[in-house]
Amino acid sequence: xxxxxxxxxxxxxxEKLRRLNHAAFAEELGQHEVRPDGRLEDRxxxxxxxxxxxxxxxxxxxxxxxxxxxxxxxxxxxxxxxxEELPQPLCEVRLLAVAREYRHTAVFAGLLAxxxxxxxxxxxxxxxxxxxxxxxxxxxxxxxxxxxxxxPQGAARFVPMALSLGGLPERIERxxxxxxxxxx
Numbered sequence: 001x002x003x004x005x006x007x008x009x010x011x012x013x014x015e016k017l018r019r020l021n022h023a024a025f026a027e028e029l030g031q032h033e034v035r036p037d038g039r040l041e042d043r044x045x046x047x048x049x050x051x052x053x054x055x056x057x058x059x060x061x062x063x064x065x066x067x068x069x070x071x072x073x074x075x076x077x078x079x080x081x082x083x084e085e086l087p088q089p090l091c092e093v094r095l096l097a098v099a100r101e102y103r104h105t106a107v108f109a110g111l112l113a114x115x116x117x118x119x120x121x122x123x124x125x126x127x128x129x130x131x132x133x134x135x136x137x138x139x140x141x142x143x144x145x146x147x148x149x150x151x152p153q154g155a156a157r158f159v160p161m162a163l164s165l166g167g168l169p170e171r172i173e174r175x176x177x178x179x180x181x182x183x184x
Contacts, residue, residue, distance in 0.1 A: 005114045008050035016059040024097035030155030060102040064095040073128045076151040076160040091124035113179040130158035
């Protein structure tokens with residue numbers, strides 16, 4: 001599979017990512033209600049940046065990030081002031097969705113490499129996520145640490161987590177660099 005990685009730019013791009021978000025966050029995770037139109041528009045869409053992975057015209061995966069406050073992770077913390085203790089500036093990775101048929105492919109590695117390049121270029125020092133509770137161990141292997149307990153939203157539970165970009169495990173840095181060179 002050959003993926004093209006780029007930012008979302010057109011209304012068609014946004015329609016594709018809204019459909020992927022609905023499939024992942026409404027139909028699969030149950031975080032949101034299933035909608036008859038099969039679309040889920042992120043409430044922070046206007047202030048977020050979206051990286052897409054496409055195979056031809058098909059959206060295989062997307063990841064979204066923002067450095068503008070308020071950050072959604074703040075609502076999942078018992079004391080949002082805990083964010084002030086982290087290396088600044090903060091960058092929240094808000095959404096990650098991989099279409100079912102592209103899971104267990106190299107698409108995530110490519111998105112991660114592009115994301116790291118983009119957030120570093122924007123000056124971020126810390127990545128924040130609200131990780132799905134069942135996948136918290138995977139996030140911890142990537143270097144994230146919990147900032148508090150899991151918080152329910154719909155049928156899903158999310159753990160607020162942080163990762164200092166200076167503390168990214170060496171194996172992930174190495175792999176991201178290798179992937180970046182391959183896809184550039």
